[in-house]
Amino acid sequence: MPKKNQHIDLSDQNLPSLLLRLAVPSVVGLSINALQQLLNAIFVGSLGAQAIAAVSMTMPIVVLLAAAGEGIGVGTASFISRHLGAGRELEASRGASTALALAAPIGVIMTVAMLLSLRGTFVVLGVSPTVLPIALDYATTLLPGSTVMLLNIVSGFIARAEGNTRFSMWTMLSAFILNALLDPLFIFLLDLGVRGAALATLLSQAAGICLYIAYFAHRRGIVLVRISQVSLRADRIRQLAFVGAPATMTSILAAFAGMFLYGAAAPFGDEFVAAVGIAVRILTIGALPVTGFCIGCQAVLGFGWGARDFARVLKVGKLMLSITVAFSFAYSAGVMIFVRPLVRLFSDSDKVTDIAVSTCIIFHLFFGLYGIQSFVTTMLQALGRARLSAVVSFARQGYLFIPAVLLFPVISGFSGVLASRAIAELGAGLIALFVMFRQFAEFRRRGRHIQPGIESAP
Template sequence: MSALAESAAAELGDPRLPRLVLRLAGPAVVGISAHSLQMVANALFVAGLGPAAVASVALVQSMTLAVAALGYGIGIGTASVVSRALGRGDGRAAGEAAALGLALTLPAGALALALLLPDVEAALRLFGAPASVVATARAYAPLAVIATAVMLVHIVGGFIARAEASARFSMTVMVGAFGLNILLDALFILGWGWGIEGAGWATLVSQAAAAAAYALYFRTGSGLRLRLCLRRAAGIVREILAVGASASAAALLAALSLVLLIRAAAAEGEAAVAALGLALRILDFGMLPVLGLCSGAEAVLGFAHGAGDRARLDRALRLVLAMAAAYALAWSTVAILCARQLLAPLAPDAATLALAVRASNAIETAFPLWAVAAVVLTRFQATGAAHRAAALSFAPQGCALPALLLALVPAWGFEGVVASRALADAAACLLALLLLAAGRRRDA
């Protein structure tokens, strides 16, 4: 095993679990929260351009989530294989998995560009954009799609860095990239008057800088020694995709659920679409720290599983569940009590603000339940429990949400849209606990 792999294994084997989880998750939380702050800052800049611009950003975000889903799947699958290999003491296999994970970003990015760029307007209409929003988003959407394809290197590189216990480097890249994005938003939108197109250029430049940082990181030997072994490549790729497919499915279904929600809200008008987008943006601000916690914890869970230490795996899971639930309860309380204050700076007018407050309050009630489901899903992904991860990824957003929208929207209108999202999160939590209990009985 290389010196770097030995160092990573020694760190991931630290017996002080709370300290280890915080040391790995802390930088991930900071970095991913920087993404959240960047999204809020972007919304502040775009809010001055009118409701159509706000709705455009919300719709394009749903489209680019489908692209980012590919990166999350590859990244989570690669991190699972890397951390379990380090747990077994196999540094060579960890380096091979890291190299293949990064290589997979090339066909994934090319596929996304081939599907979306030839006719961006048709893609926007498919995602539920009204005609006025399509016209506004025309200049922004292609840049956002290209930026998200470039972001795949950033996403996968970050998962690999955290899996090898280099969470601080991952944090540095994320904070730097999203900080640069904010600065460029201010320059391009306010300083140079490029409007919504400026937001697209800011995202593209900042993500290109992040991808360059990871290229330098691995090229200089600061990370795992990347190596390709054609003889073992097919097996490693299958292992990455077996775990990553559920993660990609979860992210794709999140994008699909956003499409379904926006299409349902569009029946209520442009203000309803903008309001839903703002409510979900505030929700994202709360969600991203939980995702950061899960991202940091994945390495701990995967390493324990790879080492065959079931007691350590269970202790780590209980610890992360407690941390996620406590934070989520605190955040949802603040978000509900301060909804108007949080949303007012982002809303272009009073009517949109009123709708956004109603939507946010309904969605935030189920946030702690979503947090529990997210941690359990991370446990399944980290340990290679692909079937359970796939079931938990698909059922809530793929089955429950469409059924709830069909049942509730005709009777309740906009309230039915937001209630459907909250109830789908509750269904995810229930299913997660059932699958976890069934898995424990099977493994006993």
């Protein structure tokens, strides 16, 4: 097996230090990804309203591709960390190699399907005749690189699952810097417009996958990624897909939830849509560190579960929970205290500011519970508990929020729009809390009867 010279030892007994070393690069990497999207929007925005509208209308397609990659990645990361914990490095290598082998044809199939139906998709999304040609230019340049994007996402999950969150962070940072350099070159100097923005993104993704190829080729991690390790056994593929499917559906639900939320606000006027947009951005800024922290620490939970060290899993879980809850409650309180100056960063309109202030307050009333929900979802994914993971992760953007945002505005107007978000946040947090207590009780029960390393992984 490869030399373990760069990864972090997932069995390290200094848990606070271990979690921080894994989480900080993951949080930074996730923030870089968000910053890259913001940078693209800034450059494209200088081309005019039609250009930014064209890029925005392509985002649902990109979200769908990213959801597929995230689903494969989450399933693979859970598979790898659990088998590494059980000491089965060969099986972990087979899972990683198989996941990448599956991601490539899935990416090709999705690319072909989307390119063939692209014009019809834009029409369904409501793209205007003036924006349609620009959107087609952007999408037809960007979509051929979909397979590379999928491989990048899955490779990042593999690196993080074996404890190398730092390499994943540096890869995303390198891609971001390259994109930042190529955007003005292609858009303005070469006068390629939106095609230039798409091409810059495509080349930065290609650079990222080249770094991952070098990482796997030089065996800098624990798992061995090789064609010879690919195994298309149905049970192995089922394990990867079963855990990853809820993550894919959660991302898709998030995209639909955003559409329903803005659609519910639209009848009340542009100022209300702008206010909701500001509140969602501020909410997302707070959610990113929590999500990044959980993604970075997921490998420790899976490793401990695979090693059947349930006392360690419980200890890690409590530590992760305390950090995510403390941050989410502190962020929620901070937003409520400084809400008006925060909103003023996004808008200088008095009317939009007044609406956005009340919207932000309602949206953040129960954001403190997001730390619980994010942790519980991550924990269940790490343990391979796909069904329970779906129950928790679908609540916030799915079965609690969507019916509420469709019904409440009809009854209570814009107040109903705000209430739907708050109720979904509260309900999802309470569901996660209930599942967490039951899961912690199981860890205690198993820990009393099984000593670490005696039996095979669950």
